[in-house]
Amino acid sequence: MGAHPRAVHPVRTAAVHTQLRNGLQGPEYMRRMRIRVQRAGARILDHSPVTELLTDPSGAVAGARGYRRQEGGAYRVRAGAVVLATGGCAFLSGALGCNVNTGDGALFAAEAGAELSGMEFSTAYGIAPEGTSVTKGAFYSFATFYHADGTVLEGAASQGGRSVIARALLHEKVYCRLDRADAPARRAMRLAQSNFFLTFDRLGIDPFTELFAITLLAEGTVRGTGGIRITGDDCSTTVPGLYAAGDAATRELICGGFTGGGSHNAAWAISSGTWAGQGAARYALSYGRRGATRLLAPTGGAGLRPTRTPGPADVHREVIAAVQNEVLPYEKNYLRHGTALVTSLAALDATWDEVRSALLGTGPDAVRAREAAAMTAHARWMYASALARTESRGMARRLDFPAQDPAQRHRIVTGGLDEVWTRPEPVAALLETAS
Ligand SMILES: Cc1cc2nc3c(=O)[nH]c(=O)nc-3n(C[C@H](O)[C@H](O)[C@H](O)COP(=O)(O)OP(=O)(O)OC[C@H]3O[C@@H](n4cnc5c(N)ncnc54)[C@H](O)[C@@H]3O)c2cc1C
Known part of the structure; x- marks a missing residue:
């Protein structure tokens, strides 16, 4: 990176x-x-x-x-x-x-x-100490997660319990301590990923003995x-x-x-x-x-060749904020539910219409405009595909369809710009193509 x-x-x-x-x-x-x-x-x-x-x-x-x-x-x-x-x-x-x-x-x-x-x-979200960007996650397998009063947040874990953390973060701060690492593990961890500890050293926190607040950052x-x-x-x-x-x-x-x-x-x-x-x-x-x-x-359209009169040069900022409003909140993206997905997709479609008709970046702003357009398109493909998978499988979890459905052991293919489409694709057919 x-x-x-x-x-x-x-x-x-x-x-x-x-x-x-x-x-x-x-x-x-x-x-x-x-x-x-x-x-x-x-x-x-x-x-x-x-x-x-x-x-x-x-x-x-x-x-x-x-x-x-x-x-x-x-x-x-x-x-x-x-x-x-x-x-x-x-x-x-x-x-x-x-x-x-x-x-x-x-x-x-x-x-x-x-x-x-x-x-x-x-739906990838990485754990990071609050206010930092460091989403390196391996060492959180040594963590215990806590409420603000110091009691354990039951069910919370780096793997197999991250949604418990996301749910808690909706209404309270969540704290963490890497207190399941013994002394040899602590030494080994410092040697293995020294950059994981840089943030803690700068903040003056010993993550093995002190509680620190955490957040979840979207990694899409x-x-x-x-x-x-x-x-x-x-x-x-x-x-x-x-x-x-x-x-x-x-x-x-x-x-x-x-x-x-x-x-x-x-x-x-x-x-x-x-x-x-x-x-x-x-x-x-x-x-x-x-x-x-x-x-x-x-071939470029959105952000380069608007279909109507372009808006002000910095429209890309509003576009990015509108997209982030639909894809960063845990309750919309991490804890996915069909009703919320439909609402978010409608909002993103409206943002795309705005992008397509009025977003124009020239010179260096062309890069920003294209990034904003790409993020909008990406979010729409994500949510259209999420709606097409009416089950929970791998990272594609749905609160309204919590079980895996053996009948949906297929890929979801998507595409389109003004009109986003999806279609199922049998896995066997794909493997044959790739072999
Ligand atoms: C915090 C973190 C930790 C990770 N740890 C691991 C790990 O331990 N092991 C592991 O295997 N994977 C890890 N990953 C995943 C790994 O980083 C990625 O899978 C890997 O970097 C993908 O490589 P890439 O070259 O495809 O994309 P990237 O590394 O993302 O590189 C894409 C490049 O394309 C450039 N680019 C973007 N847009 C344009 C454009 N319009 N024009 C020209 N250039 C452009 C970007 O500047 C960037 O340099 C981690 C990811 C994160 C976020």
Whole structure:
């Protein structure tokens, strides 16, 4: 997670893979990956978010447009194929590292005609000390949760009891202490994830012996599983020339309806990036030089090309607030119920109408406008899919349908912009496609 890296290149993911194999960590392998990519002849555009995809007359994705934040000015890239690796969407909730995860890639993909899958698996909320962003959750398995008077909040747990915490937070403060860790575990925890303790050290709190107030921060499809639907084992999508990797793509294929934290997310980002990069490179090579002369047309709508008279330049702020009002509250998103979902979806549809007709961002504001549009679209796909799954399965829990229904052992595919649609997709059919 980090600053916008911008240019997507097949060599990138292969390089990560090799360096992980060689035992390099975080910033060091990112640095080496850059060097390797540059040596391979790629030009990296830092801090240059993509704002829309470009397609050729057949509808195949053939490039992208974006804005260079530091140098100023728009840019356009002609490409044989595009891999979307823009991450999931956490709705600017303040969760650690998620301020760049506004679901842009899903919007770009849908505008080009791609589908999404598993968007109902998007109720991820991470535990964080109140007023902080640190949603690293592993160590809360050592926690006991308390009411303000110091009595234990019965049933509350990091895993299998987080909804008890969400319910309590609706009307009271909830406190926590990592008092189930013994002395050797405490030492090991400090060594294993030192950044987990940075916040506590700064606040002057010993989390093993002192109570601290906690909150839950939405992590949407970052720690959910939904994303762009993949149709082949090269991470292709339903749109020729378009590939998806990492959190931008659905992770149902590796972990069904629940991810939470854990290594499978990073493993998927690396693996799917490698496969998507190889698939995109093969596709681009099949075009040969013909690719360089294709006519390109922009696909971006909401936030770039309003259908009516545009509103003031900062409308995106109102849009973001309106979307957050429907997706951050626990009682709407975490503790989902059909009645509330219908009401929220209607509100989000109205926000989309406003976005589509009046939101216009130009220059650097184009990036903000597109983020706001992407968050709106993401929320609508999430809630439409949640309504289509009338049961509780994995992360897609419904208070009005608490049991799992064996008849709904299928995926929910969704898409559409002005009109959002959903349809069930048999799991067996998908596995056959992917095999
Ligand atoms: C607090 C936290 C802890 C986690 N811990 C773990 C863990 O221990 N193990 C694990 O496996 N997983 C963990 N995860 C999940 C893991 O971080 C993600 O699965 C992984 O980062 C996904 O990688 P990605 O490259 O697909 O997306 P990201 O890491 O989100 O990267 C997406 C990139 O796309 C860029 N981007 C976004 N929009 C645009 C645009 N319009 N144009 C250009 N670029 C754009 C962003 O700037 C960002 O750099 C954790 C997640 C969180 C939030």
